Amino acid sequence: MNKNSEKISGWKRFMKSLTKAHDLGTEEDIMLDHDYDGIRELDNVLPPWWLAGFYITIAMSIFYLVMSFGFNKYNQYDEFNDDVTAAKEEIEAYKAANPQLFDDANxxxxxxxxxxxxxKELFTAKTCFICHLAxxxxxxxxxLTDNHWILGGGVKSIFNTITNGGRPGKGMISWESTITREERIQLASYIISMQGTTPEVPKPIEGEVIWPEK
Ligand code: HEC
Known part of the structure; x- marks a missing residue:
């Protein structure tokens, strides 16, 4: 026997131990005596690899049974509720840390x-420049560069005007459905950043509200 054939027979022995397959040529030993229209059946044993897996699942099921009913651990309802509670806490913490994202008052x-x-980009992309100029x-x-406002200055008022529009019939529509909340804040912030700049042809002052007061 050379090394190679030793390996093969070792492998074969291993496979045999896993499957306990019956040797070809000796089927007669395990042939059952039924005969279904010429089809006959061998009484093979369950392969050990399969049995081992089966026993492991039984052991696991007993382990979980004892843990969940005996020690109240690994209970899927509790695990689910714990996860939901933890997620809710995370959401509340995020809201508390970022109030401006959730509450218009903040x-x-x-x-x-x-x-x-x-x-600035949105001011062009969302056509604001057509009526307010670039x-x-x-x-x-x-x-929008002077400190006189028809509808109110400051980020909350400006955000509110962009969100809900101006006075009816004046031409400033509500942008709530076409511009996201964050983008409306970006637009309002850009407008505020342009306070006090000097446009080429400034439109005369309109509005009674003064913001910022300087
Ligand atoms: C169709 C023309 C038009 C477009 C487009 C337009 N606006 Fe206006 N905007 C107006 C008019 C008219 C008013 C004055 C409303 C009023 O008198 O009630 C106004 C008012 C405003 C005000 C309040 C100014 C004040 O004095 O209180 C802000 C802020 C504003 N617009 C921002 C924007 C932004 C941002 C956009 C783009 C998303 C935009 N507007 C697009 C016509 C327009």
Whole structure:
């Protein structure tokens, strides 16, 4: 016997121990005596690899049974409820940490370059410039660079105007359904950042509300 054939027979022995397959040629020993129209049946044993898996599932089921009823651990209802409670706490913590994202009363204007750039981009992309002009000097809509406001200055009022529109029939529609909440805050922040700039052809002052007061 060379090394190779030893390996093969070792492998074969291993497979045999896993399957306990009956040797070919000796089927007569395990042949059952039924005969179904010429079809006959061998009484093979259950393969050990399969039996081992089966016994493991039995052991696991007993383990879980004891753990859940005996020690009240690994109970799927409790695990589910714990997960839901933990998730709710995370949501509340996130809301508490980011109030401006959820409550209009807590909106804070962005001041960082990225959000202001986004606001500027939206001012063009969402057609605001058509009525307010690209330098916010005003044409159909009022000048947005002076500190006189028809509907109120400050981030909350400006956000509110963009969200709900101006006075009926004036031409400033509600943008709530077409511009996301965050984008409306970005737009309001951009408008605020343009306060006090000098447009090329500023539209005369409109509105009684002064913001910011300087
Ligand atoms: C069709 C023209 C038009 C477009 C487009 C338009 N606006 Fe207006 N906007 C107006 C008019 C007109 C008013 C004045 C409303 C009033 O008198 O009630 C106004 C008012 C405003 C005000 C309040 C100004 C104040 O003095 O209180 C803000 C802020 C504003 N617009 C922002 C925007 C933004 C942001 C966009 C783009 C999403 C936009 N507008 C698009 C016409 C327009």
């Amino acid at each position: 909106i804070v204007a962005f001041t960082d370059a990225e959000n202001l750039a986004k606001g 330098d916010l000097g005003g044409s159909i809509g009022p000048n």
